[in-house]
Amino acid sequence: MKILIDTFGADEGSKVLVDGAILALKQKDFIPVFVGNESELEKLIDGKIKDYEIIHTDEYISNDEDPVRAIRRKKNSSLVLAYNKLNEEGYDGLLSAGSTGGLLAGGIFISKRIDGIDRPSLAAPLPSIGAYTMLMDTGANMDCKPAYLAEFAIMGKVFLENVIHIKNPSIGLLNVGVESHKGNKLTKEAYELLSNSKLNFVGNVEARDLFTGKVNVIVADGFAGNIAIKSAEGVISLFKAQMKEVFYKSLKNKLAALAIKDDLAKQMGKFSSQNIGGVPLLGVKSYVYKAHGNSNAIAISNAILGLIEYINMDVINKIQGELND
Amino acid sequence: MKILIDTFGADEGSKVLVDGAILALKQKDFIPVFVGNESELEKLIDGKIKDYEIIHTDEYISNDEDPVRAIRRKKNSSLVLAYNKLNEEGYDGLLSAGSTGGLLAGGIFISKRIDGIDRPSLAAPLPSIGAYTMLMDTGANMDCKPAYLAEFAIMGKVFLENVIHIKNPSIGLLNVGVESHKGNKLTKEAYELLSNSKLNFVGNVEARDLFTGKVNVIVADGFAGNIAIKSAEGVISLFKAQMKEVFYKSLKNKLAALAIKDDLAKQMGKFSSQNIGGVPLLGVKSYVYKAHGNSNAIAISNAILGLIEYINMDVINKIQGELND
Secondary structure, eight states: OEEEEEOSOOTTOHHHHHHHHHHHHTTSOOEEEEEEOHHHHHHHHTTOOSSOEEEEOOBOOOTTSOHHHHHHHOTTBHHHHHHHHHTSTTOOEEEEOSOHHHHHHHIIIIIOBOTTOSOOEEOEEEOOSSSOEEEEOSSSOSSOOHHHHHHHHHHHHHHIIIIIOOSSOOEEEEESSSSTTOSOHHHHHHHHHHHTSSSOEEEEEEGGGTTTTSOSEEEOOHHHHHHHHHHHHHHHHHHHHHHHHHHTSSHHHHHHHHHHHHHHHHHHHTTOHHHHOEEEEETBSSEEEEEOTTOOHHHHHHHHHHHHHHHHTTHHHHHHHHHHO | OEEEEEOSOOTTOHHHHHHHHHHHHTTSOOEEEEEEOHHHHHHHHTTOOSSOEEEEOOBOOOTTSOHHHHHHHOTTBHHHHHHHHHTSTTOOEEEEOSOHHHHHHHIIIIIOBOTTOSOOEEOEEEOOSSSOEEEEOSSSOSSOOHHHHHHHHHHHHHHIIIIIOOSSOOEEEEESSSSTTOSOHHHHHHHHHHHTSSSOEEEEEEGGGTTTTSOSEEEOOHHHHHHHHHHHHHHHHHHHHHHHHHHTSSHHHHHHHHHHHHHHHHHHHTTOHHHHOEEEEETBSSEEEEEOTTOOHHHHHHHHHHHHHHHHTTHHHHHHHHHHO
């Protein structure tokens, strides 16, 4: 199996992507195909990988660029080269820690959408104290029709069943109240549509239940999903800053902080994005995974292993099957 | 000055509302007009208030009822009686800890809207490490037009200038990115409208900056505003539960927790809703304040004092003036 790895886009540079591949190779056999600066990559690999390929380029798509325009014009960017290679026989999947918009645009314009899917979506696993929860969409699709939310639900269900191995995942709709009559025009119509589907739809979910593991897949338009996630991020930052202030306030507090430091790190580490590593771009005809820009080598390794499982489980054909049902 | 106090709706019962009024009377002179069960109220007052009125009723509007229907039909409910009295000469303001929907419906159908305001809105002050920040709307108005968001901005500006005493408050638009081209159809159009207004519009604000005090008024449709607030609430609960688990894990941790407990409570107390007490229902022709259902007597006292300041500053006429400008 050949996995294309876009080596641009990680905050810490190409090294984490190469090191992540080396780590993943200890658990699974695959051939990494690095896309990036050849001489730099050779130096980083330094004999530690036996079987690999390099596609050389120095061009890449940054987060500031208009993604659709960049995908169309920057033919030598790492992402466009990787996507084109992915369309060739023998190349199985693509991992990138770079521009989310670019990854989405490349998926739509180079890999193309699965028949019956209007809007591909990046799934986001949420930190949870209960069951595995995934939110779709989190920012790729702004103005959604009810049918798009139903598509997200179907794709999420197939992914969770096959890659995360959750039987008949429960589906919830992000809304302002649990009652069926609650919400805006979009969620009221989506509620109807999901209720009448064959999905295991359990109803509305309030944003305060995003992290309690009440349901497995929570669907939302990309605007609301993005607001939900970033609001949570904001409050966590605020909370951490407050804790830090308390911890450094006095010698007594510093000693107390020292005593609980390790347990605190372990407890909060459960919610680290590094464990998850990456998320699938669902709805396109090729296997694409997005890793966070701030990934370390462990996160990249986990992303590669997730991508391999995603490919092995033949999820794209299964989504197609579900849509034809 | 006479302040109507709906004594139904607080989780802890009528007692917190009477006790809150007693506390507030120590700081400001006013005549409380309690709406609720007369004999119970007399027992709670127990000679501790010199000058007061009671409007007797045992009927109230609960959170589960359709608010518009309830306001129209339950003529003897505490909220309808209070709103009707508020339309009479000599009654200045109304405080309720009951049904938010009922309060909004009563405002629209009994007090009526300010000329030029399409959608009244409940403002929500946010916990912030920086400047005072208020979010509008947080759930009253689901599907908004761009013009509604501009109305929220005007009402928020006048309230902050006069009641919170912030000069020329900055206005931000809740969005998925800071760039002007970001967002859904609503926010793109609202961005245009706000940019061309006389308001101190500073652009888009991401949800992660809701709590950093970057801007004074953040406008959003009620769906997105509600998702933002409840997501933050959810993650705080999760965080607190995790902390608690660490604190109780071992004797060593218990001792450490004991050492920092007071400082932690003080630091986090800054963000307590009890300090704020209540929020104004902006956009209607009478002075109405909403207290949280879980308010204690201090929160009610603060809400009453806020309501009196709101009345004294003549905010309704000032909003009307701003709209006529």
